[in-house]
Amino acid sequence: MSKALPVLEVFGPTFQGEGMVIGKKTMFVRTAGCDYSCSWCDSAFTWDGSAKDEIRRLTPEEVWEELTNLAPNNFSHVTISGGNPALLKHMGSLIELLHENNVEAALETQGSRWQEWFLQVDDLTISPKPPSSLMKTNFTILDDIIDRLTKAGRDGFTSLKVVIFDKKDFDYAKQIHQRYPHIPFYLQVGNEDTGDEKKTEDLTSKLLTKYEELVDWTMDDPETVNVRVLPQLHTLVWGNKRGV
């Protein structure tokens, strides 16, 4: 059991609501644990103890079995999210198992920790956290991560994504984009209504207004030329329900 992973959720098939493979049919595996505690974390249950009784230690083979039971012959892509899955040294075994079955793996991490298996991820999103998160980016580590990916020829499998709540976050995002101009860059609207599941329509309209604002900032600014600006599609459609 040395290769077991702390897993909170296995679900799908559903669609990826954000980032570099937005819209893609995918399964989700959500791991427990994070080294950050972002002020607006939309999956705080992965690290704040509130769901600790739901954490299961599963081997890659057990994860694979759950995936194939959920969606027999109906997926070719798995998204590994957290928490911060980059805390888990043995994630590489799950990714290898997916590849052996001709399934691609996407993974998102804030970029606070390097793992050798980053080089195996088909869609790797590095998502440094802007000032509104109240977290501090360690640029020595982030530089090293981007450098290793680039040197290994992984730029085409990597993207940077920054979630934007306010103008200071936007300035931070521009700094990231200018520091690593060779990495595909995504801006994403922040979701301020975490936890409120009742008013999907109000939330949709609020998020679209926020998206339009972020679009305006981005279009007006010559420092954000080669970027993509996206909302969270799943939040537009389903609101803040967990497990989607």
Add this chain to the structure above:
Amino acid sequence: MSKALPVLEVFGPTFQGEGMVIGKKTMFVRTAGCDYSCSWCDSAFTWDGSAKDEIRRLTPEEVWEELTNLAPNNFSHVTISGGNPALLKHMGSLIELLHENNVEAALETQGSRWQEWFLQVDDLTISPKPPSSLMKTNFTILDDIIDRLTKAGRDGFTSLKVVIFDKKDFDYAKQIHQRYPHIPFYLQVGNEDTGDEKKTEDLTSKLLTKYEELVDWTMDDPETVNVRVLPQLHTLVWGNKRGV
């Protein structure tokens, strides 16, 4: 003036609302003329004569000048749309001019006509029209187009996109996906409210409901495994206003 193109609109910067580079900051060049007349065409003014007085014959250099005047140093990507820009033999000169200026070119066509300059397009979307359009796909031509692109190593620069209004369209889309499984494949929600600019919020809610329906069909169906399902973001945000 032999290389002049019939241009209806030059605008931007704005964001690409759909398809393979959804969310990307881009300029738009819209050409006049189409060999189809889809029942739900959202740019019928490009071919139905209603905007014929607005068509200007512009050389690639004149198009480039308009682009740089509109957005000095603020774009790295131009989307060429129509109508069907694949009717224009000389489009290659504009694409070359963009490349000389380190600007990428995206282009969408329904796949009814081959042009050698397809091989230069950075993001080429082939969008065959489903039954609800009342158009008939010529599969001899479409097979030839996909074959030429694949043989030239352009799969990574190409995508197929089918707009879906009903279940028959969905079946057609699956047929396309199975015929060309090696080409990245996008399903897009049809926009049934063409021309009505007054009720953006009602339209948004209707389109999100339609999107959710298409997501459900796609997630349930093992014949659509390696696909991406997307709405039109610009329609969600702005409704059916022209020129966005």
